[in-house]
Amino acid sequence: MHTTVGIIGGGPAGLLLARLLHVAGIDSVVLERRDRSYVEHRQRAGILEQATVDALRAVGAGARLDREGMPHDGIELRFGGRAHRIDFPSLTGGRNVTVYAQTEVVKDLIALQLAEGGPLLFEAEVISIDGADTGSPVVRYRHEGREQILTCDYVIGCDGFHGVTRNAVPDSVRTTYERTYPYSWLGILAEAPPVYEELIYAHSERGFALASMRSPSVSRLYLQVPNGTDPGDWPDERIWDELDARFATHIDPGWKLERGPVTSKAVLPMRSYVTEPMRYGRVFLAGDAAHIVPPTGAKGLNLAAADVIVLAHALTRWRETGSTELLDAYSDTCLRRVWRAEHFSYFMTTTLHTDPEQSAFETRLQLSQLERVATSKHAAAELAENYTGLPLSG
Numbered sequence: 001m002h003t004t005v006g007i008i009g010g011g012p013a014g015l016l017l018a019r020l021l022h023v024a025g026i027d028s029v030v031l032e033r034r035d036r037s038y039v040e041h042r043q044r045a046g047i048l049e050q051a052t053v054d055a056l057r058a059v060g061a062g063a064r065l066d067r068e069g070m071p072h073d074g075i076e077l078r079f080g081g082r083a084h085r086i087d088f089p090s091l092t093g094g095r096n097v098t099v100y101a102q103t104e105v106v107k108d109l110i111a112l113q114l115a116e117g118g119p120l121l122f123e124a125e126v127i128s129i130d131g132a133d134t135g136s137p138v139v140r141y142r143h144e145g146r147e148q149i150l151t152c153d154y155v156i157g158c159d160g161f162h163g164v165t166r167n168a169v170p171d172s173v174r175t176t177y178e179r180t181y182p183y184s185w186l187g188i189l190a191e192a193p194p195v196y197e198e199l200i201y202a203h204s205e206r207g208f209a210l211a212s213m214r215s216p217s218v219s220r221l222y223l224q225v226p227n228g229t230d231p232g233d234w235p236d237e238r239i240w241d242e243l244d245a246r247f248a249t250h251i252d253p254g255w256k257l258e259r260g261p262v263t264s265k266a267v268l269p270m271r272s273y274v275t276e277p278m279r280y281g282r283v284f285l286a287g288d289a290a291h292i293v294p295p296t297g298a299k300g301l302n303l304a305a306a307d308v309i310v311l312a313h314a315l316t317r318w319r320e321t322g323s324t325e326l327l328d329a330y331s332d333t334c335l336r337r338v339w340r341a342e343h344f345s346y347f348m349t350t351t352l353h354t355d356p357e358q359s360a361f362e363t364r365l366q367l368s369q370l371e372r373v374a375t376s377k378h379a380a381a382e383l384a385e386n387y388t389g390l391p392l393s394g
């Protein structure tokens with residue numbers, strides 16, 4: 001089989017890229033290792049920047065998003081027994097975010113691709129990519145019990161942190177940057193109506209907590225836990241009690257979450273990671289295949305979208321004019337945004353989480369930084385601009 005663009009991975013990056021290319025009249029094939037149900041039910045993030053919403057609408061995936069997505073104009077920070085709201089529009093010239101689960105984004109994109117896009121093969125595991133530095137790279141993959149070959153003009157690795165495309169970039173030209181954090185998140189989904197209008201990020205001496213949502217009747221909540229935590233050690237009541245303890249403030253000591261059946265429980269490690277460059281010959285990397293951020297800044301999905309928006313624009317320029325100028329600039333263009341998001345995610349994570357080993361001095365620095373954000377519109381604007389997403393370039 002031959003295609004213009006071979007896309008490895010059917011997560012948000014691969015699926016959105018396939019749709020952007022389809023709209024531009026460029027053919028592609030998506031190879032996804034897992035089955036459709038697995039990909040559609042993998043619990044992940046839930047915050048969309050405006051550029052991501054715009055891209056989903058542009059590829060025809062905006063209908064349910066516009067019906068069920070929840071626009072949010074701010075977040076609440078809780079620290080030192082107090083609460084402080086960060087308003088997005090007034091600090092960013094009108095920007096906000098939309099709460100809409102990544103699982104729903106993936107479902108919408110898969111339905112579209114199967115209905116009117118190029119081939120999207122599930123349970124098709126890519127084994128290797130050969131000829132990255134030639135004019136016709138070759139993807140070897142296993143599907144329906146047979147090893148098969150896909151020849152391409154370009155191959156795009158959208159296969160996440162555990163993918164294989166990164167291996168097509170020789171160690172001699174590749175640099176990786178990495179930081180792991182001394183804590184993880186215990187994430188739950190619960191059939192419990194959120195008693196809060198907007199997301200709450202809480203710093204507490206007991207550890208970080210985050211209150212998010214999936215709908216008016218489903219809460220999405222996270223607790224900082226030690227690395228290696230077994231979710232089995234956290235029965236539902238213990239989770240609810242700990243969340244209430246971490247969200248407690250002096251101003252409203254009776255504030256409690258509404259409780260309900262916990263339907264999903266998982267421990268997520270926290271990591272920062274970047275591999276450079278995001279391109280070698282005719283092989284490109286996008287999304288988690290190239291970079292990972294701790295989820296505190298809600299950047300992962302939006303960075304993946306930004307990469308493929310830039311890449312689809314570059315591939316369209318090549319198809320229409322033959323010029324590879326934008327393709328040649330892809331890695332540098334994306335890495336500027338990636339590193340900004342890496343820093344913001346690191347800032348949100350290290351300011352809001354209580355490292356078990358941190359000193360009292362470091363805790364006071366965290367509280368001073370949070371106080372600064374709560375009392376200076378300049379510091380609040382810096383957080384709001386990064387959280388709602390800086391303008392796309394390139």
Ligand code: APR
Binds near residue numbers: 009033301
């Ligand atoms: N062959 C085919 N598919 C593969 C292979 C392989 N060898 N290896 C991995 N994949 C698939 C995975 O099964 C997964 O569906 O690639 C996909 C990668 O998707 P994601 O990991 O979701 O990465 P990405 O599309 O970049 O989206 C980033 O997803 O993981 C979250 O927090 C992350 O929100 C961010 C978003």
Ligand code: PHB
Binds near residue numbers: 045212
């Ligand atoms: C989520 O809703 O899953 C979510 C929201 C904000 C974050 C991380 C996760 O920072």
